[in-house]
Amino acid sequence: MKKVLLACFLALLALPFAYLLLLSFATGWRFPALWPEGLSAENWATTMASGAGVGAALLRSVCLSGAVAAVVTMGGFVLGKALAAHPQRARWQAMAYLPYAFSPVIYAYCLQFFFLKTNLSGSLTGVWMAQILLLLPFGVLFFSNYWDARLQNMEQLVRTLGGQARDVWQRVLIPVSKTALLTVFFQSFLLSWFDYGLTSVIGLGQVKTLSVQVWQYIGEANPFFAAIGSCLLVFPPVVLLMINKRIVFRENAA
Amino acid sequence: MYKTKSFNRIGVPVFISIVLLPLAAGVGYALAYSFGLTGALSQGFTTKYWNIVLTNPETWQSLLLSAGIAATVVLISTALALSILLYWGERLEQGLSGYLIYLPLAIPPLSAAFLGFQWLGKSGMLSRLGIASGLIPSLEQALELINDSWHIGVIFVLCTMTMPYFLVLFLQYRRSENLPQLMQLAGTLGASSGQMIRRVAVPVLLRRAAPNLALSGIFLFGVYEVPLLLGRQSPRMISVMIAQKFKKFNLEDVPPAYALTVLYALIISLAAWWMYRQMRRVSGNDMTFNSTQKQVENS
Amino acid sequence: MKKLLFFAFLLLVSCQQPQPNKISDPTTLPWAELETQAKGSTVHWMMWQGDPLINRYVREYVVPEVKKRFDITLDVAPGQGTEIVKALLAEKEANKTDGAIDLGWINGETFFQLRQIDALYGPYASKLPNAQYIDFENPFIGYDFQQKTDGFECPWGNVQLAAIYDTLRTPMPPRNLAELEIWFKAHPGKFTIPYEFTGMTLLKSWMIALAGNAQALDGPFDEAKYVALSGKLWDFINRNKAFFWRKGETFPESVAAMHQMFANGELDFTFSNNDNEVDNKILQGVFPNTARAYIYDFGTIQNSHFLGIPSHAVNKAGAMVVANFLISPEAQLQKLNPAVWGDGTVLALSKLPAEWQAKFKAVPARRYAPRRESISPKALREPAPEYMIRLYDDFRTKVIEQK
Numbered sequence: 001m002k003k004v005l006l007a008c009f010l011a012l013l014a015l016p017f018a019y020l021l022l023l024s025f026a027t028g029w030r031f032p033a034l035w036p037e038g039l040s041a042e043n044w045a046t047t048m049a050s051g052a053g054v055g056a057a058l059l060r061s062v063c064l065s066g067a068v069a070a071v072v073t074m075g076g077f078v079l080g081k082a083l084a085a086h087p088q089r090a091r092w093q094a095m096a097y098l099p100y101a102f103s104p105v106i107y108a109y110c111l112q113f114f115f116l117k118t119n120l121s122g123s124l125t126g127v128w129m130a131q132i133l134l135l136l137p138f139g140v141l142f143f144s145n146y147w148d149a150r151l152q153n154m155e156q157l158v159r160t161l162g163g164q165a166r167d168v169w170q171r172v173l174i175p176v177s178k179t180a181l182l183t184v185f186f187q188s189f190l191l192s193w194f195d196y197g198l199t200s201v202i203g204l205g206q207v208k209t210l211s212v213q214v215w216q217y218i219g220e221a222n223p224f225f226a227a228i229g230s231c232l233l234v235f236p237p238v239v240l241l242m243i244n245k246r247i248v249f250r251e252n253a254a
Numbered sequence: 255m256y257k258t259k260s261f262n263r264i265g266v267p268v269f270i271s272i273v274l275l276p277l278a279a280g281v282g283y284a285l286a287y288s289f290g291l292t293g294a295l296s297q298g299f300t301t302k303y304w305n306i307v308l309t310n311p312e313t314w315q316s317l318l319l320s321a322g323i324a325a326t327v328v329l330i331s332t333a334l335a336l337s338i339l340l341y342w343g344e345r346l347e348q349g350l351s352g353y354l355i356y357l358p359l360a361i362p363p364l365s366a367a368f369l370g371f372q373w374l375g376k377s378g379m380l381s382r383l384g385i386a387s388g389l390i391p392s393l394e395q396a397l398e399l400i401n402d403s404w405h406i407g408v409i410f411v412l413c414t415m416t417m418p419y420f421l422v423l424f425l426q427y428r429r430s431e432n433l434p435q436l437m438q439l440a441g442t443l444g445a446s447s448g449q450m451i452r453r454v455a456v457p458v459l460l461r462r463a464a465p466n467l468a469l470s471g472i473f474l475f476g477v478y479e480v481p482l483l484l485g486r487q488s489p490r491m492i493s494v495m496i497a498q499k500f501k502k503f504n505l506e507d508v509p510p511a512y513a514l515t516v517l518y519a520l521i522i523s524l525a526a527w528w529m530y531r532q533m534r535r536v537s538g539n540d541m542t543f544n545s546t547q548k549q550v551e552n553s
Numbered sequence: 554m555k556k557l558l559f560f561a562f563l564l565l566v567s568c569q570q571p572q573p574n575k576i577s578d579p580t581t582l583p584w585a586e587l588e589t590q591a592k593g594s595t596v597h598w599m600m601w602q603g604d605p606l607i608n609r610y611v612r613e614y615v616v617p618e619v620k621k622r623f624d625i626t627l628d629v630a631p632g633q634g635t636e637i638v639k640a641l642l643a644e645k646e647a648n649k650t651d652g653a654i655d656l657g658w659i660n661g662e663t664f665f666q667l668r669q670i671d672a673l674y675g676p677y678a679s680k681l682p683n684a685q686y687i688d689f690e691n692p693f694i695g696y697d698f699q700q701k702t703d704g705f706e707c708p709w710g711n712v713q714l715a716a717i718y719d720t721l722r723t724p725m726p727p728r729n730l731a732e733l734e735i736w737f738k739a740h741p742g743k744f745t746i747p748y749e750f751t752g753m754t755l756l757k758s759w760m761i762a763l764a765g766n767a768q769a770l771d772g773p774f775d776e777a778k779y780v781a782l783s784g785k786l787w788d789f790i791n792r793n794k795a796f797f798w799r800k801g802e803t804f805p806e807s808v809a810a811m812h813q814m815f816a817n818g819e820l821d822f823t824f825s826n827n828d829n830e831v832d833n834k835i836l837q838g839v840f841p842n843t844a845r846a847y848i849y850d851f852g853t854i855q856n857s858h859f860l861g862i863p864s865h866a867v868n869k870a871g872a873m874v875v876a877n878f879l880i881s882p883e884a885q886l887q888k889l890n891p892a893v894w895g896d897g898t899v900l901a902l903s904k905l906p907a908e909w910q911a912k913f914k915a916v917p918a919r920r921y922a923p924r925r926e927s928i929s930p931k932a933l934r935e936p937a938p939e940y941m942i943r944l945y946d947d948f949r950t951k952v953i954e955q956k
Contacts, residue, residue, distance in 0.1 A: 006351065014354060016361060082268075086265075106515055119651070121653060196364050204630060215364060220602070221813045222605050223368075233364070294645050401799065
């Protein structure tokens with residue numbers, strides 16, 4: 001019984017993916033039909049055609065999220081170290097929660113003026129920077145917990161043994177922290193990948209990431225195209241999960 | 255030559271200027287705007303817009319609604335995740351289930367909202383299944399599950415996003431806190447299975463997860479896409495209300511939108527401060543956290 | 554780490570779009586020179602993207618044609634009139650001299666607000682070579698929400714609000730407010746008003762009907778008139794809303810969603826700000842071919858949509874070249890075709906060269922929408938923009954929030 005129920009539960013978890021895939025190939029699916037009127041690859045061909053911009057949006061999203069994750073990971077690693085060593089560490093950590101806990105869309109409206117002033121809104125660079133402002137606290141928080149006594153001692157030891165600063169980072173700290181770095185990279189990649197609210201406000205709709213594109217299809221009440229967009233949004237994270245679920249989801253690196 | 259101490263001295267100011275300053279500047283701008291001190295239509299200092307916001311019953315309804323939905327979602331998700339964990343235990347981590355339970359974490363809020371629309375809408379899949387199975391006689395009798403007065407659609411979809419995250423979180427604590435051994439020990443000491451769950455498993459997991467549950471609550475308070483697509487127009491959740499005031503017709507709505515933003519920032523700060531105090535009091539520990547919960551809100 | 558950061562930088566640079574040319578006031582240039590200046594530039598066009606056919610017309614026809622003919626990259630961003638206003642307002646507040654939007658799809662209420670904050674560039678419309686064909690004498694085209702456009706926006710399309718129903722489900726659709734009231738009671742849950750542009754246009758038509766005089770709202774905004782007539786309107790809606798979809802407690806936010814609910818049988822009526830839309834929706838297979846469009850006996854609002862250039866747009870020359878193309882006989886003809894979009898033209902056929910007149914006359918006729926000639930006599934003029942802005946706010950407080 002337990003086994004059967006578990007199977008049902010797992011099937012339920014997989015259902016949305018199957019449904020999205022089916023919907024993306026459907027040619028019509030009017031009420032009250034339980035199955036699409038027809039299946040064809042035509043929707044996919046149309047959306048992936050160069051003019052539709054989905055392919056470009058996909059590429060743009062990959063670039064953007066990769067670039068955001070890179071900075072959040074490295075910035076978080078370095079700043080987290082500084083925070084961890086600070087006597088008022090807990091207070092700074094608590095403050096780092098503020099931008100992190102802020103609703104991205106509201107944060108975007110707060111930042112909009114400054115991004116306009118600096119000519120950054122409506123550009124990919126602007127969205128990149130805004131996402132870093134939103135997500136860097138995550139990296140910092142993660143690594144400020146990660147830099148524990150063990151790691152600090154390790155650093156101290158290498159330095160005592162005559163290691164140069166460069167050696168300490170390149171030969172010890174970074175290699176030792178590879179898993180933690182990958183964790184933050186993938187997690188911030190996902191956060192950036194999923195963002196719609198901040199990107200649409202700072203990007204002025206002109207920075208068409210995949211999530212912005214999906215929102216447009218939803219707005220058109222075009223479920224088939226929205227399903228294709230959703231598939232493209234969902235499957236890369238699924239692949240990442242399959243590669244290494246522990247990297248994509250880890251509670252605490254320390 | 256590199257020195258750890260001097261590096262740390264630069265590190266904190268850099269942290270302040272990248273992480274805290276932009277937020278402070280943004281909220282400061284919002285504050286100035288809300289008092290009529292800046293903006294294209296500003297005519298000098300005025301408390302008019304704050305008056306509008308504070309006397310508008312919708313402001314308070316919206317804040318209450320957001321808090322209510324956040325609390326409901328955290329409660330339901332916690333209860334569900336705990337039940338699932340305690341029912342299936344380690345089986346959830348074995349074989350295929352070890353992968354499948356992570357799957358829902360890969361669904362962005364946008365797609366979750368879209369799926370909610372496709373499934374829960376009056377002419378959606380659920381009502382089609384109902385009609386096909388004869389449970390629902392016609393479309394008119396179908397349940398209203400989205401844009402409904404009880405926000406069932408919003409709560410349901412948010413739970414489908416939060417519960418899997420909690421489940422994975424509990425699974426990790428189950429391991430890190432050696433829960434099976436603890437329960438075994440309690441059993442040896444004569445506890446019934448009900449007592450083991452009530453007195454051992456649930457308190458251990460909840461205490462460990464409390465900061466994360468609270469943080470999820472704060473995130474849920476500010477969710478945007480899901481209520482935008484599945485919620486109703488009145489009352490609206492706070493993020494939706496603010497964003498719509500920024501976007502919609504009346505130019506006079508912009509200063510009140512900024513006032514609401516300041517109000518929201520104040521509430522979030524108070525909540526974070528309260529959380530910080532609680533954490534210090536309870537464990538003297540630093541807060542632990544995970545980004546996945548942010549995905550719920552990252553909308 | 555450096556490698557990683559460099560990689561991040563490279564990624565961003567490779568995804569960056571080219572910057573457009575900077576020209577301050579192109580209206581002083583001869584047209585040929587203006588076209589040369591615009592060559593190779595990018596025009597950022599913000600427009601409402603809530604309709605798949607309109608999007609396809611832009612994506613598959615306008616964008617490639619503009620590229621081919623003028624070597625202009627047309628970058629389309631989604632944004633309704635209100636969002637354009639708010640975006641330009643924010644830019645004005647930041648004292649930006651180089652805006653992110655070069656061209657906007659705007660309507661009367663947007664035009665009014667943009668003029669209020671002095672955010673429109675012009676007069677430019679009369680400088681467009683193709684403007685010679687525009688039917689400026691037609692009050693529905695030459696005026697926008699009772700305002701003279703003074704060349705600060707260029708007419709692009711002309712439409713009339715229509716109700717869409719299914720002849721199988723509703724053989725005798727209600728033709729006036731009294732019949733509507735009877736119909737609501739007989740068909741609870743099957744009617745609603747979209748809480749957006751189209752819905753507000755419907756409310757204005759109803760308000761004029763309640764006044765009992767087609768010219769009731771002509772002229773500048775009149776507070777007393779508004780209070781009296783909107784009072785009647787809220788009363789009419791509130792006494793019937795218990796029979797609306799979701800008992801009138803919530804209203805759909807987009808016509809696209811309403812179209813879907815109509816197609817699925819959840820609603821018996823949907824509305825379109827384009828009298829021709831029923832044709833294209835049937836051709837797409839979205840509506841059943843028993844769907845039809847009609848106009849109430851008291852008439853519905855006819856209005857035009859326009860193209861505006863922000864005063865601080867970077868690429869005004871490019872925007873003008875694109876606007877000129879959009880009002881060219883060819884682009885207008887293409888969009889008139891019900892299979893493409895079915896948007897009414899703003900050109901006066903009599904002004905066109907004979908060959909184009911013939912082409913316009915040969916456009917496939919509407920099959921499901923009423924003929925333009927039959928509904929034009931029932932066209933109501935758009936009232937002043939303040940009516941729309943007030944209705945939009947008051948609909949929330951007087952209807953949605955009234956339990």
